[in-house]
Amino acid sequence: MRRRFGQALRIGVSNAGITLVKTSRWGADRAAVVAEHAVADGASGPQVADALRALLAGGSWSRWPASVVVADDLARMWQVTPPPGAARMADLEAAAALRFQQLYGEPASGWQVAGSWDPSRAFTAAALPRHLHDALTGAAAEHRLALVEVVPQFIAGWNRWCHLVAPDAWYGLVHDGVLTFGIPENAGLGAVRAAQVPAGADARWLEAHAAREALRLGVAAPARLQLSGQVPDAWLSGGLTVLGETLAGWTAGAALAATGSRA
Template identity: 80%
Template structure:
């Protein structure tokens, strides 16, 4: 398929399905769901690779830029305090790996780790299983995609919107019944907190939930919330700004793929 200027691909990968979304910054529909493929429960990296080949099979996507968005429950996100006197990237990577092992009780060798590396202040790190990362990279290479990144969903949303988050606000990503808050710390991400959204939760629940999270973290409650993703209509109001809207009627996998899109 011939690519026009400004077009790209978004690939959503969850434990239940893979979705392929085509985006365009100019002209026509901004985002179109191209294909989806269900996954069996507990599917491993090879099954994910097979499904990705299936969703890419009906198009010619050579040289198309592609972003892969991995569901947060397949990834891990944590904060790292850099060691005193850290001067090399290797020092920061070692600190991230050590903190990973302390938190999750397993070595970091089986995980692909990335971070907002900073030798002077605590920074955020994220990881996904190395086997999954390698399988996705392999299929992208087979189809000669121009792979931009492979990133957990929350990080994709945060990277897209963090520059617009006000000093008195928190960012929030809503997806498939889960709300994840990103609490800014200066110019960076200070903490991320994920919670299941109760059935029928309204704006009152949202405000009370944000206040409870602030109390747990020992920080001031936000004056407002800036949300993206599948934001319920009954949350919208003066204290809530909706940064983007997921396509009406989209599946969870397609909404995952669209996270962080600039189209």
């Protein structure tokens, strides 16, 4: 398929399947679902590689820029405090690996780790299983995609909208019945908190939930919330701001793939 200026691919990966979305910075159709492929036994490396090959086989995507967004339940995210006197990247990577081991009880060697590395203050790190990361990058290379990033969904949303988050606000991503808060800290991302949204949750539930999370974290409750993703209509009141469009009628897989898109 001939690529026009401003077009790109978004690939959503979850335990349910893989979705391919084509985006465009110009024109009426800013985002369109190309194809979806179910995964029967979860997102193992071979399953994901085969599913991605099946999706890409239907078109000529050589040299298309592509971003892969991985469901948060396949990833891990945590806060890292840099050691005193840290000056090298190796020091920060070692601190992230040590904290990973403490939190999850396993070495980080089986995970692909990235972070907003900062030697002067606490920073956020994220990791994907190495077998999953390698399967995705390998299949993308076979089809000569210009791979931009492989990123957990929440980080994709945060990277897209963090510059618009007010100092007194919290950012939140709503996807497939889960609300994930990102609490800003020192001009960066502090704690990340995810919770299942109960059936029928309204704006009062949202306000109370944010207040409870603030108490758990020992921080001030947000003056307002700025949310992206599949925001329920029942929440559209009070101090809530919706960032971006809620893609009505899209499957969870398609919404996952589109997270963070600037199209």
